[in-house]
Amino acid sequence: MAKEITSRAQDYSQWYNDIILKSDLADYSAVRGCMVIKPHGFALWENMRDQLDKMFKETGHVNAYFPLFVPKSLFEAEEKNAEGFAKECAVVTHYRLKTDPDNKGKLIVDPDAKLEEELVVRPTSEAIIWNTYKGWIQSYRDLPLLINQWANVVRWEMRTRLFLRTAEFLWQEGHTAHATRQEAIDETVQMLNVYATFVEEYMALPVVKGIKTESERFAGAEDTYCIEALMQDGKALQAGTSHFLGQNFAKAFDVKFSDRENKLDYVWATSWGVSTRLIGALVMAHSDDDGLILPPRIAPLQVVIVPIFKGEEQLVQISEKVNVIVKELKALGISVKYDNSDNARPGWKFAEYEKKGIPVRIAIGARDLENNVAEVARRDEKTKESISLDSIAQHVHELLEEIQQNIYNKAKAYQQEHITKSDSWDDFVKLLDEKAGFIAAHWDGTAATEEKIKELTKATIRCIPLDNEQEAGKCILTGNPSTQRVLFARAY
Amino acid sequence: MAKEITSRAQDYSQWYNDIILKSDLADYSAVRGCMVIKPHGFALWENMRDQLDKMFKETGHVNAYFPLFVPKSLFEAEEKNAEGFAKECAVVTHYRLKTDPDNKGKLIVDPDAKLEEELVVRPTSEAIIWNTYKGWIQSYRDLPLLINQWANVVRWEMRTRLFLRTAEFLWQEGHTAHATRQEAIDETVQMLNVYATFVEEYMALPVVKGIKTESERFAGAEDTYCIEALMQDGKALQAGTSHFLGQNFAKAFDVKFSDRENKLDYVWATSWGVSTRLIGALVMAHSDDDGLILPPRIAPLQVVIVPIFKGEEQLVQISEKVNVIVKELKALGISVKYDNSDNARPGWKFAEYEKKGIPVRIAIGARDLENNVAEVARRDEKTKESISLDSIAQHVHELLEEIQQNIYNKAKAYQQEHITKSDSWDDFVKLLDEKAGFIAAHWDGTAATEEKIKELTKATIRCIPLDNEQEAGKCILTGNPSTQRVLFARAY
Numbered sequence: 001m002a003k004e005i006t007s008r009a010q011d012y013s014q015w016y017n018d019i020i021l022k023s024d025l026a027d028y029s030a031v032r033g034c035m036v037i038k039p040h041g042f043a044l045w046e047n048m049r050d051q052l053d054k055m056f057k058e059t060g061h062v063n064a065y066f067p068l069f070v071p072k073s074l075f076e077a078e079e080k081n082a083e084g085f086a087k088e089c090a091v092v093t094h095y096r097l098k099t100d101p102d103n104k105g106k107l108i109v110d111p112d113a114k115l116e117e118e119l120v121v122r123p124t125s126e127a128i129i130w131n132t133y134k135g136w137i138q139s140y141r142d143l144p145l146l147i148n149q150w151a152n153v154v155r156w157e158m159r160t161r162l163f164l165r166t167a168e169f170l171w172q173e174g175h176t177a178h179a180t181r182q183e184a185i186d187e188t189v190q191m192l193n194v195y196a197t198f199v200e201e202y203m204a205l206p207v208v209k210g211i212k213t214e215s216e217r218f219a220g221a222e223d224t225y226c227i228e229a230l231m232q233d234g235k236a237l238q239a240g241t242s243h244f245l246g247q248n249f250a251k252a253f254d255v256k257f258s259d260r261e262n263k264l265d266y267v268w269a270t271s272w273g274v275s276t277r278l279i280g281a282l283v284m285a286h287s288d289d290d291g292l293i294l295p296p297r298i299a300p301l302q303v304v305i306v307p308i309f310k311g312e313e314q315l316v317q318i319s320e321k322v323n324v325i326v327k328e329l330k331a332l333g334i335s336v337k338y339d340n341s342d343n344a345r346p347g348w349k350f351a352e353y354e355k356k357g358i359p360v361r362i363a364i365g366a367r368d369l370e371n372n373v374a375e376v377a378r379r380d381e382k383t384k385e386s387i388s389l390d391s392i393a394q395h396v397h398e399l400l401e402e403i404q405q406n407i408y409n410k411a412k413a414y415q416q417e418h419i420t421k422s423d424s425w426d427d428f429v430k431l432l433d434e435k436a437g438f439i440a441a442h443w444d445g446t447a448a449t450e451e452k453i454k455e456l457t458k459a460t461i462r463c464i465p466l467d468n469e470q471e472a473g474k475c476i477l478t479g480n481p482s483t484q485r486v487l488f489a490r491a492y
Numbered sequence: 493m494a495k496e497i498t499s500r501a502q503d504y505s506q507w508y509n510d511i512i513l514k515s516d517l518a519d520y521s522a523v524r525g526c527m528v529i530k531p532h533g534f535a536l537w538e539n540m541r542d543q544l545d546k547m548f549k550e551t552g553h554v555n556a557y558f559p560l561f562v563p564k565s566l567f568e569a570e571e572k573n574a575e576g577f578a579k580e581c582a583v584v585t586h587y588r589l590k591t592d593p594d595n596k597g598k599l600i601v602d603p604d605a606k607l608e609e610e611l612v613v614r615p616t617s618e619a620i621i622w623n624t625y626k627g628w629i630q631s632y633r634d635l636p637l638l639i640n641q642w643a644n645v646v647r648w649e650m651r652t653r654l655f656l657r658t659a660e661f662l663w664q665e666g667h668t669a670h671a672t673r674q675e676a677i678d679e680t681v682q683m684l685n686v687y688a689t690f691v692e693e694y695m696a697l698p699v700v701k702g703i704k705t706e707s708e709r710f711a712g713a714e715d716t717y718c719i720e721a722l723m724q725d726g727k728a729l730q731a732g733t734s735h736f737l738g739q740n741f742a743k744a745f746d747v748k749f750s751d752r753e754n755k756l757d758y759v760w761a762t763s764w765g766v767s768t769r770l771i772g773a774l775v776m777a778h779s780d781d782d783g784l785i786l787p788p789r790i791a792p793l794q795v796v797i798v799p800i801f802k803g804e805e806q807l808v809q810i811s812e813k814v815n816v817i818v819k820e821l822k823a824l825g826i827s828v829k830y831d832n833s834d835n836a837r838p839g840w841k842f843a844e845y846e847k848k849g850i851p852v853r854i855a856i857g858a859r860d861l862e863n864n865v866a867e868v869a870r871r872d873e874k875t876k877e878s879i880s881l882d883s884i885a886q887h888v889h890e891l892l893e894e895i896q897q898n899i900y901n902k903a904k905a906y907q908q909e910h911i912t913k914s915d916s917w918d919d920f921v922k923l924l925d926e927k928a929g930f931i932a933a934h935w936d937g938t939a940a941t942e943e944k945i946k947e948l949t950k951a952t953i954r955c956i957p958l959d960n961e962q963e964a965g966k967c968i969l970t971g972n973p974s975t976q977r978v979l980f981a982r983a984y
Contacts, residue, residue, distance in 0.1 A: 030566055030623050031611065034559035039639065042556045064534045067526035068613075068644055068660050069582075072589070074522055076599045086589040086599055090561075092613065093585045093601065095648040097564070097578040107568045107578055109585065109610055118601055119523065121560075121584065121613075131522050141835060147531065152560055152644065156587040168560050343633060 005355070007289045012233045019283055020162045023292045023356045033160040033167030037276070040356060043300030045170065045276060049150065051202055051298065052172065052274070055194050061146045061174060066128050068152075069119035074127045078252035081126060084219020088156040090121040090167075121154040126220060126271055129175045130249040137177060137267055140259050144187070145177040163280035164237075164492055171275035177267045179259060181246075184268035185223075188244040191272040192225040195240035203278065204295040204408035205229050205285050206415045207239055208438070208487060210463025215447050218271075222246035228462045228487070230415050231284040234436025236462045236489035239281050242272035280492070285411055292357025293380055295407050296400040303329060303336040303396060304353045308346050308365035315340065318364055321389065325362075325374075328393035334400065354379060359403050360396055380406055421485065428476050428488075432457055438489050442482035444475035453477055459488045497847070499781045504725045511775055512654045515784045515848045525652040525659030529768070532848060535792030537662065537768060541642065543694055543790065544664065544766070547686050553638040553666060558620050560644075561611035566619045570744035573618060576711020580648040582613040582659075613646040618712060618763055621667045622741040629669060629759055632751050636679070637669040655772035656729075656984055663767035669759045671751060673738075676760035677715075680736040683764040684717040687732035695770065696787040696900035697721050697777050698907045699731055700930070700979060702955025707939050710763075714738035720954045720979070722907050723776040726928025728954045728981035731773050734764035772984070777903055784849030785872055787899050788892040795821060795828040795888060796845045800838050800857035807832065810856055813881065817854075817866075820885035826892065846871060851895050852888055872898055913977065920968050920980075924949055930981050934974035936967035945969055951980045 004022050006014040020026050025041035037045065053063070069092065076082040096113030100106040122128065129147075136142060150172045157165050174191060178184040192209060199205050207227035217224045221243040229239045250256070250266035258264055286293040296302050305325065307318040322338050329336045339349055346363065353361055357379060364374040374392060377384040380403050387395050418437025422428040431439050443449060443461065453476075454460050464486045473482045496514050498506040512518050517533035529537065545555070561584065568574040588605030592598040614620065621639075628634060642664045649657050666683060670676040684701060691697050699719035709716045713735035721731045742748070742758035750756055778785040788794050797817065799810040814830050821828045831841055838855065845853055849871060856866040866884060869876040872895050879887050910929025914920040923931050935941060935953065945968075946952050956978045965974045 027624065027627070029559045030563055030620065031559040031561045034561060036559065036624050037557040039554035039556050043554065045557075046555065062531035062535065063538065064531050065529040065537075065662065067521050067523040067528065068646065069523045069526065071522055072599060075589075076597070079597060082599060086591075089587070089589060090584045090611070091586040091589065091601055092582045094583040095581070097567075097581060097583065097612070099578075105568070105571065107564060107574060109583055119582070120589070128522065132519065132528050135519070154560065170557065 005289060005291060008232065015289070016280075016284060017162060019287050019292060025279065025283070025292070026162050028162075031167070033157060035162055035166050037170075040300060041279065044279060044282075044294070044298060047298040047300060048198075048202070048278065049172070052194075052198055053148075053150075055198060056148050056172075056174065059146075059190060059194060061148045061176075064147050064149060065151070066125055066132060066149060068122055070122050070125075070128045072118045072120060074131050075120045077127060077131075078220050078249055080248070081124075081220030085123040085155070089123050090154045090156055092119040092121065122151070123153055123155045124271075124273075125149065125151070125153075125173055126175065126245070126249050126269075127253075130253040130255060130269070133175075133177055133267070134253050134255045137255055137257050139257055140179050143177055143179045143257060143267065144183065146174075146187075147176065148172055148174040161280070163276055163283070165277075169276050171273050173271060173273040176270045177250075177255070178270070179257065179268070181268050184246075184270050185244050188223070188225055188242045188270045188272070191270070192227065192240070192242040195242065195272070195274060196227050199227060199229065199239050199278070200408065202295065202297045203282055204297075204404060204411060205239070205281060206408065206412045208419075208463060208465055209467075210465045210487065212241075212463060213447070213450060213461050213486070215450055216461065218243045220245060220248050221271075222248070225466075226463050228438075228489075229281055229285060230411075230418055230437055230489075231281070231492065232414070233284075234418055234490075236438065236487075236491040237277075237281045237284070238462070238491065239278060240272070240274040243270060245269035245271060284492075286407055287357070291355030293407065294357035294359060296359045296404045299357065299359055300335070301337055301358050302334050302400055303360045303362060304349075304358045305336065305338045305362045305364065306346050306349050306353075307338075307340055308363055310366075314366045318366070318369060321369060322364065325389065325392055329396060332393060332397045334393075334397065360399060362392070362396070378403055419487070422476065423473070425476055429457060432459055432488075432490065436490065438462065438487040440485040441476040441488055442473035442484075443486050444478050444480035444482055449475060449477050449480075453488070457490075459490050462487045462489050462491060497781060497783060500724065507781070508772075508776060509654060511779050511784060517771065517775070517784070518654050520654075523659070525649060527654055527658050529662075532792060533771065536771060536774075536786070536790060539790040539792060540690075540694070540770060541664070544686075544690055545640075545642075547690060548640050548664075548666065551638075551682060551686060553640045553668075555641065556639050557641060557643070558617050558624060560614055562614050562617075562620045564610045564612060566623050567612045569619060569623075570712050570741055572740070573616075573712030577615040577647070581615050582646045582648055584611040584613065614643070615645055615647045616763075616765075617641065617643070617645075617665055618667065618737070618741050618761075619745075622745040622747060622761070625667075625669055625759070626745050626747045629747055629749050631749055632671050635669055635671045635749060635759065636675065638666075638679075639668065640664055640666040653772070655768055655775070657769075661768050663765050665763060665765040668762045669742075669747070670762070671749065671760070673760050676738075676762050677736050680715070680717055680734045680762045680764070683762070684719065684732070684734040687734065687764070687766060688719050691719060691721065691731050691770070692900065694787065694789045695774055696789075696896055696903060697731070697773060698900065698904045700907075700911075700955060700957055701959075702957045702979065704733075704955060705939070705942060705953045705978070707942055708953065710735045712737060712740050713763075714740070717958075718955055720930075720981075721773055721777060722903075722910055722929055722981075723773070723984065724906070725776075726910055726982075728930065728979075728983040729769075729773045729776070730954070730983065731770060732764070732766040735762060737761035737763060776984075778899055779849070783847030785899065786849035786851060788851045788896045791849065791851055792827075793829055793848075793850050794826050794892055795852045795854060796841075796850045797828065797830045797854045797856065798838050798841050798845075799830075799832055800855055800860075802858075806858045810858070810861060813861060814856065817881065817884060821888060824885060824889045826885075826889065852891060854884070854888070870895055911979070914968065915965070917968055921949060924951055924980075924982065928982065930954065930979040932977040933968040933980055934965035934976075935978050936970050936972035936974055941967060941969050941972075945980070949982075951982050954979045954981050954983060
C-alpha cells in the first residue's frame with residue numbers, strides 16, 4: 001500500500017491535513033473556508049458534545065436556542081464586541097432569488113427583495129441573547145440565568161484550516177446572567193474548570209489554566225480565562241475560553257434587575273465556549289505517522305474485531321465465538337464492531353482501523369480459536385498480546401483505561417518538558433526556534449512590549465497562569481521591572 | 493390569578509400562541525420570523541431528537557455535518573428544487589461590515605467586501621450534499637450511503653407562526669444514496685414508517701400515512717410520502733415527509749457509480765425530514781385551556797413533587813420522606829423534580845406545572861405524612877388519588893404509561909371521528925365548514941381540479957393513503973370517473 005500520510009518530520013502541516021482527510025474525519029467543501037464533517041468526525045464530536053453537555057447540566061445549566069441572525073442594529077450595540085467581529089462577518093442583504101431574465105436556468109439576487117435592515121450571521125451570540133434577556137430579567141428572583149446553546153457560527157476568516165479555523169464551525173456558547181460581580185466571576189472560573197476537566201480527563205490533553213492579557217481578550221469582556229494546550233510541534237493551541245463580561249452587555253442592552261432591597265442595577269454576565277476546533281487539537285496532540293490516535297473515552301468506536309479465516313466454515317466457527325465476546329464487551333459498556341465483511345483482507349482492515357484511531361483491535365483466526373486465545377493490539381503503543389478468550393472482555397476493559405491514561409501521560413510528559421524558563425532575549429529567541437513550547441519569561445506588563453515581541457518572534461503571551469508564583473524580575477525585552485513570569489509561545 | 497390563556501372556544505389561534513408563550517416553550521425574537529426556543533421547549537426538542545436519533549441509528553444511519561451555505565451555482569443546479577426554494581431564501585452577499593464614515597458607532601456593509609458568488613443560507617441541503625457525494629461515490633461498494641444531519645435551515649416565509657412556520661427552524665434531514673431504484677423506494681418507505689412510529693408511540697399522535705399528489709410534492713422529488721395528523725380544530729398538519737428523489741440530484745450533480753458488472757449508472761436518492769414544527773403539532777393536538785399536556789415519554793420532566801408545609805420543621809420531615817421517593821422514582825428511570833422553593837405558594841406552583849404540562853404532580857403535606865400517603869394528580873385527566881407512600885413509585889411508573897396511552901387514545905378517537913366520507917359537493921363544503929377533519933372523497937386525478945377545489949374551499953389533498961382501497965366513483969367536483977378516494981382537509 002502506498003504511504004498515504006506525510007510524516008510529521010517531513011511536513012507537520014501536511015501531516016495534519018492528511019490525517020484528517022485519510023481518517024475520514026472531514027472533507028473540504030464547495031464553500032470557501034467551510035468543511036464537511038464526515039461521519040467518523042461527527043461521531044467523535046457527538047461523544048465530546050454529550051460529555052460536555054452532561055457536565056454543563058450537572059452544574060445547573062439548561063440548553064436553549066437563539067436565532068442564527070443578528071440584526072445590524074443589535075450587532076453594533078456593544079461597541080467593542082461589534083468592532084471585534086465586524087471585519088469577519090457574513091451579511092444577509094436579500095431574501096429572494098429570481099430567474100435571470102438574460103439567462104434562463106440561472107438565478108440572480110432579486111433587487112426588489114432587499115432587507116430593510118441587514119442581518120449578520122452570528123459570529124457569537126451575546127448581542128441577540130442579551131437583547132432577549134432584557135425581556136426575561138426583572139428581579140433578583142429571575143437570576144441566575146444559566147443557559148447554554150449548541151449552535152453553528154460563522155467568522156469570515158481569510159486563512160482557514162480544517163477544524164482549527166473554518167468560516168463556519170460548531171460550538172457551544174454558555175451565556176449566564178448574575179446578580180453580583182463575584183457570582184459572575186465564580187461562574188467564569190467554574191466553567192474554565194469544567195473545560196479543563198473535560199479536556200484532560202476525556203481528551204487526555206493536559207492544559208495550563210490562565211488569564212489572557214488585555215490585547216488577547218474577547219471583544220467586550222472584562223477578563224478572558226483560557227486553557228492552553230501544547231501540540232507535538234511545540235506550538236500552543238487555545239482550547240477553550242471563559243469570559244467575565246462585567247456589566248458591558250447589560251449596559252449595551254439595558255438589562256437591569258431589582259435586588260432584594262428593590263434597588264435597580266445592571267446584570268453581571270459571563271460567556272464561555274469550546275468548538276470543533278478541539279478536534280484539531282486532539283489530532284495534533286496525540287496522532288502519529290500512521291494515523292489518528294483517539295482516547296478511548298471519546299472514541300466513536302473503542303474496539304474492532306477482525307476475523308482471519310479461509311472459507312465459510314472457519315468464519316462461522318470464529319463468528320460464533322466472537323458474538324459471545326461482543327456481548328461481553330457491550331455488557332461492560334464498550335463500543336465494539338465485528339468487521340466480518342469479505343470485501344477486504346485482514347491487513348487492509350488493520351491499516352484502515354489504525355488510520356482511524358480505533359484504540360483496540362482484536363484479531364482472531366482458526367488456530368487462535370483452537371488455543372482459545374485472540375490477538376489484542378493497542379493503537380497507542382502498537383504492541384500485541386495473545387489473550388485467553390475466557391478473560392478477554394475484562395482484559396480489554398482494563399486496557400482501555402490504561403490506554404486513556406497512557407495517552408495522557410505522554411502528552412503530560414511532553415508538556416512538562418516544554419515549559420522552559422528564560423531570562424535573556426537571546427535565549428528566548430533561541431528557545432522559540434529550537435525547542436518551542438511554552439516559555440516562562442518576565443514581561444513589563446505593557447501592550448506595546450507584547451506587540452513588539454510578537455512582531456519580532458511571532459510569539460504571543462498565551463496566558464498568565466492562574467497558579468502563578470509572584471517573583472521579581474526584569475522584562476525579557478525591555479528590562480523593565482516585572483512581578484511574575486507569563487507564558488509565551490507561538491500558537492495556532 | 494388572572495386567566496392567562498385564551499380558551500380554545502374563544503380564539504383557537506390565540507390559545508395556541510398563549511400556550512407556547514405562557515408555558516415557556518418559546519418566545520418571539522428581534523429577528524423577523526425567527527423565534528427563541530426557551531429551555532422548557534428545548535428540553536422537549538432534545539427528548540424528541542434523541543429518540544429519533546436512536547431510531548435512525550438502529551436503522552443503520554450515521555450523522556454528519558454539511559455547510560450552512562450553498563453557493564448560488566450549486567443551488568440552481570437541480571432546476572425544480574431551485575425553483576421551489578428561490579422565492580424564500582436568505583442570501584449572503586458580503587463578508588464584512590465597516591464603520592459608517594458619516595456616523596461613528598454605526599456599521600454599514602463594506603462595499604469592498606462583496607462576495608464573487610452569492611451564498612444561499614440552506615433551505616434544505618440536497619444541493620450541497622449531492623455535490624459532496626460526487627466525491628464519495630465511485631462504485632457500488634460505496635453504496636448505500638445512509639447519512640443524516642441535525643441542523644438549522646432558513647426559509648423566508650412571509651407569514652410566520654411560532655413553531656409551525658418560522659424563518660429559521662431546527663430539523664433533521666436524511667440524505668441517502670442507493671444502487672437501485674427499488675432500494676431507494678424501500679428506504680423512503682422505511683423512514684416514513686420510522687416517523688409514524690415515533691409520532692404515534694412517543695408523541696401520542698395518530699397519523700395517516702400517505703403519498704402526496706404531484707402539486708404537493710417536494711421540489712425535485714419523484715414521490716413525496718407523508719404522515720398527516722389532525723389538530724383539535726379539525727385542521728390537518730403535515731408532520732413529516734420522506735422523498736423518493738429518483739436520479740434527479742445524481743443527474744444534476746453528475747453522481748455515477750460503477751455496478752457489479754462495471755457498468756456506470758446514476759445513483760438513486762432519498763431525503764426525509766422532520767422539524768421543530770412537530771412541537772407545534774404536539775401543542776395543538778393535546779393541550780387544553782389550562783396549558784400544555786405532554787406525553788410522558790417525551791416530557792422534559794415527568795413528575796414534580798410539591799411539599800405543603802408550615803414552618804421549617806414540617807419541611808424537614810416532608811423532605812426526608814420525599815428524598816426517598818425521589819430515589820425510588822429515579823431508579824425506575826423517571827425524571828422528577830422536588831420543588832421545595834419557598835418563594836411561591838403551593839397553589840401557584842400547581843398552576844405553573846399544570847401550564848407546563850408536567851404529566852404527574854405529587855403533593856405531600858404534614859397530615860399526609862402521618863397517614864403515610866401523598867396526593868397524586870394527573871395532568872391529562874385532572875383527577876387526584878391518595879396513594880400509599882410504600883407503593884407510590886411503582887404506582888407513578890404505571891400511571892405514566894397509562895397517561896401516555898390515554899393521550900394517544902383520545903387523539904385516536906378524535907381522528908377516527910373526523911375521517912368522513914363525502915359523495916356530493918354540497919355535503920363536502922358543509923362538512924369542511926361544520927365538522928372539518930379529513931374528508932375522504934373522489935377526485936378525478938387532475939391538478940386543475942385539485943387547484944379549483946383549493947380555490948373554492950381552501951381544502952387541499954393531504955394525501956392518498958398508503959392502504960387505500962380501490963373503489964370506483966365520481967369526482968366530487970367534476971363528476972369525472974375516479975378509482976379511489978383521497979383525503980382532503982384544510983391544513984396548517
